């Protein structure tokens with residue numbers, strides 16, 4: 001019988017059990033996160049049978065293990081649209097060797113989508129899957145979010161022109177990069193509403209909270225979110241870990257004209273994957289891929305100066321920090337001190353019962369001391385970690401540029417820094433490229449001592465007309481705008 005994936009809440013309360021229902025809900029009603037009750041498994045034979053597939057075809061297979069309530073023909077249509085030529089060049093996720101930087105080092109190109117960052121890979125799937133889920137129930141959804149840059153633009157580009165969905169995105173006036181602003185504000189689709197708030201990112205988030213706390217308004221206007229805890233995003237992110245292993249091992253399969261010597265064939269091929277991390281969404285998908293049986297030896301977690309996660313993986317002590325204690329760094333998308341997806345991993349680490357016994361300590365004391373589990377983080381779960389600083393970031397951008405002639409973005413540079421520090425001879429080490437350098441030209445220019453030429457695509461984007469409504473930091477004004485523009489059933 002085919003495996004059916006059911007979902008449960010980390011906190012043990014009632015929660016929707018089917019993928020399509022989980023997709024449309026945020027936190028579980030008990031405040032927990034939904035996780036697959038059992039992680040689906042892939043055998044070496046199945047993995048090998050996926051080798052000839054294109055990225056959209058592979059996505060349908062992998063996501064299909066998590067979305068067992070979507071018929072496979074439908075899922076193939078959803079992934080063909082999400083990862084098709086209108087949005088991504090083939091092969092969607094290119095691998096690039098960095099052997100000239102360090103033998104065995106490589107980059108997994110996750111930033112080929114419309115907003116030049118890895119969030120497109122998950123969000124474009126949601127842009128197809130959410131309208132599909134809504135249509136089954138004749139529902140509409142008004143997505144309300146706050147962004148400091150990457151998530152908002154990825155969401156807008158995924159949902160622009162999609163049926164049954166509107167996006168209301170709050171951004172802090174004058175606090176995003178020129179490219180990020182242009183990516184959002186240049187859109188002209190009638191279902192995309194850019195609202196620039198007179199305030200900082202926290203003010204934007206507080207406005208979203210004010211609306212979310214108003215249950216009647218929320219229900220009347222079908223308000224929802226697509227944040228980094230969304231299960232659909234996680235499932236879509238598992239795909240590129242499988243893809244990366246397949247592509248990194250292609251040469252072994254192609255060379256296998258004679259029987260390989262013991263320990264040299266594809267059967268014993270393992271990779272290390274380095275992941276620039278903030279909310280623990282990207283690397284949690286790597287943990288799922290590894291648990292499924294994809295031959296990933298270690299997951300190398302890289303943080304910037306906001307190194308709560310490095311602290312957790314090296315000591316076993318999780319001590320989230322407040323927004324006042326969070327530094328503004330030159331890899332801004334990782335300026336996070338409370339990793340919203342970590343709860344899912346700690347649930348897997350401790351098991352349901354122990355998790356539910358220990359987790360309340362975090363709420364009570366602000367700290368969760370799991371130092372007893374420290375060795376298992378590495379030995380059983382394959383996690384190692386490190387911190388990268390501004391100086392490390394600049395050095396990594398320079399080093400890759402010198403060796404290859406092309407720069408990398410500051411977040412990817414954090415991944416490269418920590419990968420270079422922790423990689424081991426003989427194990428291919430793939431760094432996930434989480435954004436294009438064009439998106440963060442100031443830091444790249446600082447590293448290389450001169451501004452880089454602006455690509456034609458980026459110049460066109462910067463030159464386009466912008467559409468944004470400026471609003472004060474006032475929930476009443478936000479209610480008025482949503483009231484006037486929201487989609488209604």
Ligand SMILES: *Cc1c(COP(=O)(O)O)cnc(C)c1O
Pocket residue numbers: 117118119150228276277278279280281282283333334411434435
């Ligand atoms: C979101 C983001 C990250 C962090 O990913 P998480 O899933 O939050 O850990 C890293 N780099 C870039 C460029 C991002 O946009």
